[in-house]
Amino acid sequence: MNEYIYYPGCSAKSNAKHYEESILPVFKEIGIKLDEMEDWNCCGATASLSVDKTKAAAINGRNLSIAEKADKDIVAPCAACYLTLKKSNQFLMSETEEAKKILKDLESAGCEYKGTVKVNHPLGLFTDEIGLEEIKKKVKRKLTGLRVACYYGCQVVRPYTDFDDPDYPVRLDNLMKAIGAEPVDYSAKTRCCGGSLTANLEEAGLRLNYILLKEAKRKGADAIVTICPLCLFNLEITQNKIIKKYKDNVKIPILFFSQLMGLAFGIPKEDLGFSRSMISLKPMWEKLGNGGTNE
Amino acid sequence: MEIQEKIKYEEELDKNFFDEIKEKSGCDEISQCIQCGTCSSSCPMAVYMDYSPRKIIAMIKSGFKDEVLKSFTPWLCASCYSCQVRCPSNIKITDVMYALKRKAIKEKIYPSRFSIPVMDKEMHKILTKNGRSSEVWLMLNLFLKTRNPLGLIKMAPLGLSLMKTGRMSLKKESIKNKKQLRKLLKAVKEGTK
Missing domain, CATH: 1.10.1060.10 (Alpha-helical ferredoxin)
Known part of the structure; x- marks a missing residue:
């Protein structure tokens, strides 16, 4: 198996601390050492691509170069980081004049990049590299009875769909089944949460997130499980306003998939960032009894 | 008519x-x-x-x-x-x-009071300068630039929820090797000799 380096991105250090707090222990439990990339810089997400394509590729080239020097492949849990690093990687290796020039610039700044690094999302690693059979072996308490809506969002499955389907992905559903939870048939699984637009355009943001929350409620989910920090953020912060505007109680916990994995692996729930939820988790804990039934 | x-x-x-x-x-x-x-x-x-x-x-x-x-x-x-x-x-x-x-x-013909291009530009500016983005400072700059103090007040409940759950960072984030980043971006702008 390859060796991996952890690229946190900005969210994991601020509003999505519980993503980092849960994904690192999960990797440890699986037996994969995951050191944080030394002096990584922000990927620029959708912003840099909207302003300056060349600079966006260059700053991501710096990150790729750091991983290459360490001779490791990248693990990027944030959907936007995953997409942006992958996009830049592809662009830098496109052999166009523009890309060759950026590679030279990288070299001149001491960030030489040859193109050997693969960018991974933890979901793809868990389901396709490590495999669900291995995951099942780690489960100490099955999350029996917990109904989850598996929400993939956009940027992990589109447009670089090297491990799942862009419109109807199933990897997260399968992973949740492997840890004993029950995925509901969540038809909104790849609908957009509005991304960075939600914070700026309230009307659109509330409408898009209402669709996602309502569908999860309608299918009887106890929680929505996400693989993206921005999806989690949008789905949490819009709930109160949506309840007020649409007069519909769509209150539902939004969790990172790694939090539930950690719980199933027997890691104490206090160590998985559950206290950072803006939504009460009480009904969920009641359903799970002691944080999951013993096998 | x-x-x-x-x-x-x-x-x-x-x-x-x-x-x-x-x-x-x-x-x-x-x-x-x-x-x-x-x-x-x-x-x-x-x-x-x-x-x-x-x-x-x-x-x-x-x-x-x-x-x-x-x-x-x-x-x-x-x-x-x-x-x-x-x-x-x-x-x-x-x-x-x-x-x-x-x-x-x-070509400077984007809708300049519209918050989205302003946010993209601000975020790109912050991270090409410091190597990392800092959410709180980004939001502050955004409301200043779009001259929307009301927007800032409307954000208060969200800020409070983030603080309560320990998810707000007031720190101005930055990478260590800013010199390298500057050198890289300068090379990108000018072209290597």
Whole structure:
């Protein structure tokens, strides 16, 4: 198996601390050492691509170069980081004049990049590299009875769909089944949460997130499980306003998939960032009894 | 009642615009558009757009440069790539939208009081300077730039929730090797000798 380096991105250090707090222990439990990339810089997400394509590729080239020097492949849990690093990687290796020039610039700044690094999302690693059979072996308490809506969002499955389907992905559903939870048939699984637009355009943001929350409620989910920090953020912060505007109680916990994995692996729930939820988790804990039934 | 005519004569169109966008987006496939509308029907933001993605593509092909670059449409693209993976002609529509945003910024004809281009520019500025973005400072700058103090007040409950759950960082984030980043970005700008 390859060796991996952890690229946190900005969210994991601020509003999505519980993503980092849960994904690192999960990797440890699986037996994969995951050191944080030394002096990584922000990927620029959708912003840099909207302003300056060349600079966006260059700053991501710096990150790729750091991983290459360490001779490791990248693990990027944030959907936007995953997409942006992958996009830049592809662009830098496109052999166009523009890309060759950026590679030279990288070299001149001491960030030489040859193109050997693969960018991974933890979901793809868990389901396709490590495999669900291995995951099942780690489960100490099955999350029996917990109904989850598996929400993939956009940027992990589109447009670089090297491990799942862009419109109807199933990897997260399968992973949740492997840890004993029950995925509901969540038809909104790849609908957009509005991304960075939600914070700026309230009307659109509330409408898009209402669709996602309502569908999860309608299918009887106890929680929505996400693989993206921005999806989690949008789905949490819009709930109160949506309840007020649409007069519909769509209150539902939004969790990172790694939090539930950690719980199933027997890691104490206090160590998985559950206290950072803006939504009460009480009904969920009641359903799970002691944080999951013993096998 | 006065009837407003919305006519543009062929000589008023920009004949180079199509080629520029094709080149800038790396998207030769634009010529293959069959106007089927799959993009517009897949787009979660289409209802808020002044021109739907399908129309934008048609307008690019016909040379409606001003209308396209002044449009809100590219700025309302949430970058969800639904249109892109579904397009039967394999047009990288999301990448076309990015190319339009960059061109509108470069030619300074983007909607300047609209918060989205302002946020993108601010975030890009912060991270090319410090190597990392800092959410709180980004939001502050955004409200200053869009002259929207009310927006800031409206954010207070959210700020409180984030603080309560320990998810707000007031620190101005920065990488250690800023010198290297500066050198890299300078080289990108100037070209290596």
